[in-house]
Amino acid sequence: QLQLVESGGGSVQPGGSLRLSCATSEFTLDDYSISWFRQTPGKERDRVSCLSKRSDRTYYLEAVKGRFTISRDNAKNTVYLQMNSLKPEDTAVYYCAARRGLCSPYEKDYDYWGQGTQVTVSS
16 A cells, blocks of 8 residues: 655644645655645545646645645655645644546545644644
């Protein structure tokens, strides 16, 4: 089973920033479209952002546009989610996911998932 590993979560005050990382040693992330999803208790996962494979095409949830930025460092085989101006409603477990095809908003379309990292925004 191919694995993705997320890191960078934590607790921050409203208005603060965090950078999440998604990495793997088992395949080349640039060959996959990578999405970040988030989930709060009792709710389904929502796609926050996606970076299409082998391109710079990005997608963002309306609620995070202008605050979050997804990027890829091919040398480090890592995808990042830079989260600025964080709000309490951004509190969730964040997951990265990979699929061979183009970006999709549906979690069922993704082949590989990380274990999740908790982000808590609270004063």
